[in-house]
Amino acid sequence: MKQLIKILILWIIVLPLFAQNEANIWYFGENAGIDFGSGHPVALTNGKLNTKEGCASISNISGKLLFYTDGRTVYNRNHVPMSNGSSLHGHYSSSQSAIIIPKPNSNTIYFIFTVDALAGAYGLCYSEVDMTLAGGLGDITSNKNIALVTPTCEKITALKHANDKDIWVITHEWGTSNFFAYIVTPSGVNTTAVISNVGTAITGDHANSAGYLRSSHDGRKIVSANWNIGNIEIFDFNKSTGILSNPLTHGNFQNYGPYGIEFSPNNRFLYITEGWGNNLYQYDLEAGSDNQIIKSRVKIATYSGYFGAIQIARDGKIYVAEDQNKYLGVINCPNKKGIECNFVTNGFHLNGKESSFGLPTFISTPLFSSFSYKGECIGDSTYFQFGGSKADSILWNFGEPASGSENISTLDNPAHLYQSEKTFTVTVKAYYGGITTSNLKNISIHSIPEIDLGKDTSLCLGSFTILDVSFPNSSYLWQDGSVRSTYIASDSGLYYVKVTNDCGSTSDSIILSFTDCSCNLFIPNAFSPNDDDKNEVFIPITNCNISNYKLLIFNNWGEQIFESVNINEGWNGNYNTQKSPEGVYFYILTANIHGISHEKRFGRFKLIR
DSSP: OHHHHHHHHHHHHOOOSSOGGGGSEEEETBTEEEEOTTSSOEEEOOOOOBOSSOOEEEEOTTSOEEEEESSSOEEETTSOBOTTOSOOSOOTTSTTOEEEEEOTTOSSEEEEEEEOSTTOTTOEEEEEEETTSGGGTOEEOSOOSEEEESSBOSOOEEEEOTTSSSEEEEEEBTTSSEEEEEEEETTEEOOSOEEEEOSOOOOSSGGGGOSOEEEOTTSSEEEEEETTTTEEEEEEEOTTTOOEEEEEEEOOOSTTOEEEEEEOTTSOEEEEEEBTSOEEEEEETTSSSHHHHHHTOEEEEEOSSOEEEEEEOTTSOEEEEETTBSEEEEESOTTSOGGGGOEEEEEEEOTTOBBOSOOOOOOBOSOOOOEEEEOOBTTSOEEEEEOSSOOSEEEEEOSOGGGGGGGEEOSSSOEEOOOSSSEEEEEEEEEETTEEEEEEEEEEOBOSOOOOOOSOEEEETTOOEEEEOOOTTOEEEETTSOOSSEEEEOSSEEEEEEEEETTEEEEEEEEEEEEOOOOOEEOOSEEOOSSSSSSOSBOOEEOSOEEEEEEEEEOTTSOEEEEEOOTTOOBOSEETTEEOOSEEEEEEEEEEETTTEEEEEEEEEEEOO
């Protein structure tokens, strides 16, 4: 218990430098966007970006949008350009045109680093955003388009310094093999770079400058995708010194070569796309020697169009840009080897908006408090698996306070037995030195489907009934192969349904008979009980199959003077053994016809003597 309390205190007092919430909201492509704030992606359609490639966005620590950019124009949270937010020195067709870096120890100052396209003259610059300006909407200060190095390739990445406070921002110089690493501290941007002369000299055709640069989530590796040259380079990175070293180079790509880069949450697997190409690859960085890593490459998918950038999200899944598609591809289980990573080409619908080649670039963090789970049935344990980098410590909250101390766990892969059927919000926090990351998901605990089609019944020809067996998170199979939760029945026969969810299956059936309900029910408007054997009794006449019959008769004062539940028994005109006088009387008749339809009639009639 003492250890748990210590962990809780650490999580309360440590403010993460770049929390996952700050990457909650993405804007990219042709007015496309996604909000990951709920733990599950929700398509956004209010974005103003229309960019072919690079872009960046930033949210506050609560996950609320602050601003976003294509490297040229900066839009505030109201999707309006900042007054000084135009003509930045990025480019809509730069692979990674921008990245946004929060100033350490500040909640209001951010730096937008921009990268020009095709080794353009602007190279790498930065601009400062002050969120106290424009009434809290933020604006670019006078520190705008501050040049750092030019020309550069279309590459930029950022990651934490070993001190867990400062941030490294890294690019590749054009025409050389130099990487430039700049450090951002609480004092601002240090314009003196740490230079690593290592790997491929990127020269020649300016298209060789394209392709992504990416750090692993733990900051130990940096990978460069050298598009048009046709190779990737995997480097070791020293988070204390900013030095890249020990390149591993691999080519053998089709089309123009590698473009997008991303690491699995546990940093074991490296994913590469071919830009303006159609292949997605996975490398196992724990396969062994350099040669074994190269041989570990697996083709995960081939796409009919063009792949672009790939970016991990706070849900632990990796999203893949697919040019001119209203979907993103999704790697659902990126910690799994080979095709078990479960890539789906049209994995996430953009609600009518369109992907291009780019996705937002974010700081690489000791990612990610992603997790998976299995078991959603009441009475069975739910098993959780942490999917992020190896953490110093972990804290789970299963969202069920009623379970007492069982609601908390510090195990990497715990289990929890839920006590009720409902939706629970599960939160996991992972502690890495001085950094805390967190993630949440809503999970629904439910039972085996409970359904009831009712008793066998009869209905009138020409009518119909709706059989409804809706049950949450279930699939349906009817006797004729229909798979909807409701079935419109209008013919006689046996109706059968099987309802299945993760907890099991339930079946039910019903026999429906549709009968001709047409018949006549005649109620006379007069009768004459005068002992001449004609019209002596007031009685309905019918050829219908009658049940639940009741006839009530009232005098002109509203007094009930007769009642019968026998269709063959009528009123003889007497009340309390006395003959009732001539006049107008009233009736109410109720009955079921053919056991299906319920009739209720009322009216008046005359007694004539």
